[in-house]
Amino acid sequence: MTTKQIRDTFGDIADGEVTTQRHSLAGRVMLLRRQGKVAFAELRDQHGAIQLFARSNDLERFDAFGDLNLGDWIGARGFVGKTKKGELSLFIDSFVLLARAQRSFGDKWHGISDVDTRYRQRYVDLWANPETRVALTRRFRMVSKMRRYLEDLNFIEVETPLLHPIAGGALAKPFITHHNSLDMELYLRIAPELYLKRLIVGGFDKVFEIGRVFRNEGISPRHNPEFTMLELYEAYADYQDMMTLTENLVAYLVFDAFGTTKISYQDREIDFTTPWRRATLEDLTSESLGYEISLETPIEKLKEIADGLGIVGDSKWGSGKYLLEIYERTTESSLWDPVFVMDFPREVSPLSRDHRSKADRVERFEAIVAGRELANAFSELNDPIEQRRRFAHQVELAQGGDDEAMNMDEDYIRALEYGLPPTGGLGIGIDRLAMLLCDASQIREVIAFPALRKETL
RNA sequence: GCCCUCCUGGCGCAAUGGUUAGCGCAACGGACUUUUAAUCCGGCGGUUCUGGGUUCGAGUCCCAGGGGGGGCACCA
Structure with missing residues (x-):
């Protein structure tokens, strides 16, 4: 199953209730809290996350579970239930390490903010953020x-x-x-x-x-x-x-x-x-300039307007090119x-x-x-x-x-x-x-x- | 192509030009049978991007290089 399916199926059971349905999940350990003879972990998969609850009484390899690294891929099997505090969890009785994470996925609270790392190592970014x-x-x-x-x-x-x-x-x-x-x-x-x-x-x-x-x-x-x-x-x-x-x-x-x-x-x-809204390029440009401009505006006049806008023209440009440049400079970015x-x-x-x-x-x-x-x-x-x-x-x-x-x-x-x-x-x-x-x-x-x-x- | 700016343990941050560069998280060792960024105790981890320079002294100032980010120009 996926964490989402567990959530959709068992979301409304009562706090403290543990069902008799055994399910298995696979995903990445994103958080691990050991507390003596019990441990909690957050298992995240593509669709979300769910808490794993482990007790040394129920889980044979309890110590190995507590030794997991954040980022490790595991498969876990157990009964779906809710803790006393009402957190939907898988009360696991077995797990298997699927793949070890040898590198850290960044600060568990702040994630990764270095933009270079975010784009270069998207696989990290996807988990951390x-x-x-x-x-x-x-x-x-x-x-x-x-x-x-x-x-x-x-x-x-x-x-x-x-x-x-x-x-x-x-x-x-x-x-x-x-x-x-x-x-x-x-x-x-x-x-x-x-x-x-x-x-x-x-x-x-x-x-x-x-x-x-x-x-x-x-x-x-x-x-x-x-x-x-x-x-x-x-x-x-x-x-x-x-x-x-x-x-x-x-x-x-x-x-x-x-x-x-x-x-x-x-x-x-x-x-x-x-x-x-539908409007012509000429009407929109006239609107933002505050006066009429069109393909029929004399080219000398168009050049003058373009000059005033800091557009560097070219001898090969005709009225159409000038008009387009003026539109792009004055009008396009203001259309929301x-x-x-x-x-x-x-x-x-x-x-x-x-x-x-x-x-x-x-x-x-x-x-x-x-x-x-x-x-x-x-x-x-x-x-x-x-x-x-x-x-x-x-x-x-x-x-x-x-x-x-x-x-x-x-x-x-x-x-x-x-x-x-x-x-x-x-x-x-x-x-x-x-x-x-x-x-x-x-x-x-x-x-x-x-x-x-x-x-x- | 031009202008501005940033780079400090794995990650997130700190350090008026002045001892041995601090802190949190992670990792490591330990305690804890219902936690929610758990908590507590312990130890470890850095040639401060690189190379020059100024200075009695540089993470900090200057120059060059590398790699980011923002803006402008061009384009979608």
Whole structure:
């Protein structure tokens, strides 16, 4: 049995009562109190902890029991009961040492607080600091629920390559590796996007992938070089459908974790109740600047505003890039409750479809929560000629020194030439979402083994 | 990449530039038949991250290096 099963089954027996039911448990000794001819221990397993009660009369190897180290793994057998003080316990008559703990698990009251130890030796942290287990458990449950939710909507979970001959699907610096027998450079994927859309071309209507992506960038409280993304694609859908899906999915996950859609994050309330606010990037930026700004604002004026904000521009930047930079600098971090920021400039969205009614914009949104991007989605560009044009522009940027610009992907264009149906696509940062659900200020709190510098032992 | 800051027994902490670097927990030895961070007694455990420097004297001040953390920039 587990400690939780014991608790659930025998939680309400009377104080001092010992049942005739013999059960066995396995776990780790986290606390040991010897008291002459009796001893108490706290046995912890994955689901909780329960007290072991040993008497020298009942337990043959009583002295050996008292000699256990904190951290030792044992199996114990005995009768379930409650002590006089009302503590549910296993009154043991036998135990077996399963594995010795030769190292200490830290201060039994203060746990481990050294952050370096916490992240480097997560196995210690998980025992010493129960909050760590709570956070990771919540994250793993969230991912599981997300899978089930999407499967219930008839999405199929798929797998696509992590090793890409061309790093595409996002604007980011890739990690480079090398395949020996093919003697070719390969890139750890920065996004699964282009492969997933190839599957749509191949006839899968609704696909998703939850997987790791790798970006060769700095490490920060909000960035780990490898992180987990959900990407999904739905044929015959557009970015409006993706908004509905996003808010419903996220609200569902929040409700599953908290029983409500209003949660506290870093001492501030976030209301995930649907529908979420929808507003254009231009309106939101105008709102926070206090005056009108748009893609039609003369570029000289945009440059002037950007200058005033300390944004260092580039001769290759058009109005769209300036507008995006101004938005990110002035607006994004101030958006708290969930909001769909809609209709991005085409210039900064090389894979998005042109807006059905607005010139120079695309049908793309980012969902912002607590000042951070949670999701990015668009109506997918399915015109191979336009896609080639957009890639060509990216290649120009790359040649101009932009190491995050995209490369020409001829096979992807070839796929589009076979016909990509109108498709809506969505990407959600799993780690970021987990941070919200775990009230974590640091991405490392929701990653079991976050990236660190190499340790010299 | 830039700025600020931290590093003391296994763990958590302490020590106006001044003897032999203290304390709690853990570990070790002992007492105790219903404890809840049990309690009590005993002994043990540290080249204060590394290397230089200032000083009569450095855990403490200065410089360099290593490893953390926070913030900025970039990104998700």
